[in-house]
Amino acid sequence: MSLADRLAAARESAGHELVEPTPLTERMSQLGKQDRIEEIKGTVHAELLQQLGPQLYDADMDHDELAERVHAVLAEVLGAQEKPLSHRDRARATQEITDDILGYGPIEPFLRDPTVSEVMVNGAHQIWLERDGRLETTAARFVDEAHLRRTIDKIVSRVGRRVDESSPMVDARLPDGSRVNAVIPPLAVDGSALTIRKFAADPLTAEDLVANGTLSPGAHDFLAACVRARLNVIVSGSTGAGKTTTLNVLSSFIPADERIVTIEDAAELQLKQDHVVRLESRPANIEGRGEVDTRDLVRNALRMRPDRIVVGEVRDASALDMLQAMNTGHDGSICTVHSNGPRDTLARIETMVLMAGMDLPMRAIREQMASAIDLIVHQTRFKDGSRRVTHVTEVERMEGDVITLQDVFVLDRPGGDLVPSGLRPKVVEKLEYAGVVVDPALFVPGRRA
Known part of the structure; x- marks a missing residue:
């Protein structure tokens, strides 16, 4: 018996009284x-x-x-x-x-929602969001795999990228700068995976980072002085720790009368200065030709009369070219590196320099790093979703075969305060030479930074 017949029979047996829908x-x-x-x-x-x-x-x-x-x-x-x-x-x-x-189908409302920081699509029928650093699932769905693939194709084609069986992974960006990664079958076993890390239309300012606890007021003043004095800064941290946001904020301290060249895999930095040249790497075409990687762009940037070079992320042999640039008069460079701590940051850069295949002695690489890098700003994302700078570390000098590091500010405990270590950093001399003055009280032990 059909559903309609069962409902009719139920009404008849109830004396034609109204039967509430089940x-x-x-x-x-x-x-x-x-x-x-x-x-x-x-x-x-x-x-x-x-x-x-x-x-x-x-x-x-x-x-x-x-x-x-x-x-x-x-x-x-x-x-x-x-x-x-x-x-x-x-x-x-x-x-x-x-x-x-x-727009982009069922994920369009989440891209408009300012409380959503990341959208993750695991196949056509599963969409997850990140809000306030925590994951949550949604009832939204794509109709089928073809619907999801059409959306991915729309995103990547607008920035000159492609994704197909011969090139099943792609990095791209939305017009607002949000970072997009897509992986399609056969690499994605359960259907295409789409990850969008949203970039705020109104990017966070240095004051915002202080207000939400990512930075302390003292660390903010010290880092602003270091950028103005043209020190070379590495922003390190794990995936999703907020490195790009911090890089954007540090770049805002660069004086407006300097020429800045930015280099990224997918352009997402939002610098407010007037004189900014934005470069973006390019993958190979369907014939396997035409690739322009970060290393090519770093080398080319040196011929563009930059006052500052800002690299969205150093992840390959371009690390060697960045060190060369920092050591040949291009002071004030800023870039990000994936790592688990300040010491690990140096190990990562060392490994990436070796990827260049130059067969350099280990000591020579470390001397280059000790000479080129002035500060490491390490950021961590905690389990409660908060993102905080945990170390502002000075790179000092070589002692034997080891590069010595000194913490200037350090997070006293998870969820705690970024406090001064009590040690006066050597870079203060560089600041004074550049005519930039910092308050010595910033480094007083026991004082909240």
Whole structure:
């Protein structure tokens, strides 16, 4: 017996009294409604493709004009339905179709939500979010794998990247600078994986980092002085620790009358100075040609008369070129490195220099690092989701075959305060030589920095 027959029999046995819908009937109704909305979305999409064609995916197409055309076709198709949708369902269908055509489908609302910092798609039917450093799942879904792949293709094609079976991994960015990583089958076993690390439209300032506890006021004043005095700074930390945000803040201390060249895999830095040249690496094309990596860009930047070189992330043999730049008059360079601590940062850079294949003696590499790097700012993301600078460490000199380090500020405990170590850093002499004055009280032990 069908569901309708069972419901009719139930009404008859109850003397034709009204029978409240059961949870099963409600779910069936919702599923039917969802199927109808998906059918309408498919009809609208087909109509849009017929009327607008490639304009839907044209990166040069004016967004407002495209939105106007999409809404016109959408109103026409919805108005032609034999069974008109309710006002609520019509509004929902309009929003979902608009997000799908003009945005990025079911993840579009999360990209607009300022409380969401990261969106993670694990296959078509599982979407996770990060809010306040904590993960949560959502009820949003892609229709199927093809729907997810269309969204990925839309994102990567707009920045000149591609993803297919021959190149199944890609790094890209959204127009607002948010970082995108996508992995598709066969590498992603359970369906395409899409990760979007959002970059705030209004980036955090140095004052914001002090207010939320990432930096202390004293460490803020010291780092601002070091950047103005053209010291070379490495920002280190694990994935998701907030290195790029801190790099952005440190770059804001660079004087406005200097020429800055930024080098990134996916352009996301948002510097406010007027004289900024932004360079972005490029992967190889489908023939395996045309790749321009970070190392190529660092070497080229040296010929562009930079006052400062800012590298989004050093992860390969470009570390050697960065050290060379820092040691040949390009002071004031800032970059990030993945590592677990200040000492580990030096080990990572050492390893990356060896990747250049120059067969340099270990002592020569360490002497280059000790001479080039002035400060390491190490940042950590804690289990409660907070991100804090845990060490501001000075790179001093070589003693035997070891580079000596000295903590200037250190986090006294997890969730605690960034306090001065009580040691006066040697770089104060460099600050004085550059005409930058810092308050000696910043380094007084027991004083909150």
